[in-house]
Amino acid sequence: NAGVTQTPKFQVLKTGQSMTLQCAQDMNHEYMSWYRQDPGMGLRLIHYSVGAGITDQGEVPNGYNVSRSTTEDFPLRLLSAAPSQTSVYFCASSYDLRLGQGGTYEQYFGPGTRLTVT
Amino acid sequence: GQQVMQIPQYQHVQEGEDFTTYCNSSTTLSNIQWYKQRPGGHPVFLIQLVKSGEVKKQKRLTFQFGEAKKNSSLHITATQTTDVGTYFCAGLTGGFKTIFGAGTRLFVKA
Numbered sequence: 364n365a366g367v368t369q370t371p372k373f374q375v376l377k378t379g380q381s382m383t384l385q386c387a388q389d390m391n392h393e394y395m396s397w398y399r400q401d402p403g404m405g406l407r408l409i410h411y412s413v414g415a416g417i418t419d420q421g422e423v424p425n426g427y428n429v430s431r432s433t434t435e436d437f438p439l440r441l442l443s444a445a446p447s448q449t450s451v452y453f454c455a456s457s458y459d460l461r462l463g464q465g466g467t468y469e470q471y472f473g474p475g476t477r478l479t480v481t
Numbered sequence: 482g483q484q485v486m487q488i489p490q491y492q493h494v495q496e497g498e499d500f501t502t503y504c505n506s507s508t509t510l511s512n513i514q515w516y517k518q519r520p521g522g523h524p525v526f527l528i529q530l531v532k533s534g535e536v537k538k539q540k541r542l543t544f545q546f547g548e549a550k551k552n553s554s555l556h557i558t559a560t561q562t563t564d565v566g567t568y569f570c571a572g573l574t575g576g577f578k579t580i581f582g583a584g585t586r587l588f589v590k591a
Contacts, residue, residue, distance in 0.1 A: 394577070396579070405569060405581040405582055405583040406569065406571075406581040408580070422482065422580070455524075468512075468529065469529065470514075470579070471526070472523040
């Protein structure tokens with residue numbers, strides 16, 4: 364299994380450009396999420412999905428869109444890039460967090476995408 | 482909104498010294514997880530705590546979940562240089578959102 368894969372690894376955008384960060388997992392996980400990591404601020408949840416066709420907003424959703432057409436893929440779209448979106452972006456997947464007590468719902472993280480917006 | 486506060490932000494220790502990081506949530510958590518991130522890497526799951534007052538051990542690492550399920554700690558006994566990295570706590574809310582603490586970066590001097 365490849366686990367969670369993300370592309371690209373690095374990206375430089377100009378202000379106003381749009382792009383899509385790709386995320387895929389081959390573990391048949393229902394739950395997928397996107398985080399951004401900025402120095403001193405930990406990981407902040409952008410959007411998440413509990414299954415194909417179902418998405419919801421996290422802590423910092425503004426400026427980002429997501430969709431979940433398949434279990435495997437969860438792309439993150441930047442609509443109009445801004446310098447404030449310069450960050451490292453991590454995608455993660457997990458078994459369905461709605462399951463009852465007793466399971467361990469660890470999140471498996473991808474290697475990250477380092478995005479710079481100039 | 483809900484917050485998970487983590488302290489300290491940084492900790493420098495001599496190899497062999499102990500290390501502790503603490504997390505406090507503004508609300509009761511369904512569970513809490515701990516992750517480790519090596520410099521330049523991605524977060525890697527360490528453990529999950531679910532029950533009030535739960536204590537779990539992994540070799541030199543001891544994890545605790547508070548009685549009120551609002552705080553947690555990670556204690557490392559006799560640190561080694563391989564322990565360097567940033568340790569994050571992550572609390573699962575009553576919904577499906579995971580809220581991460583800001584992390585504690587551990588530096589170990591040989």
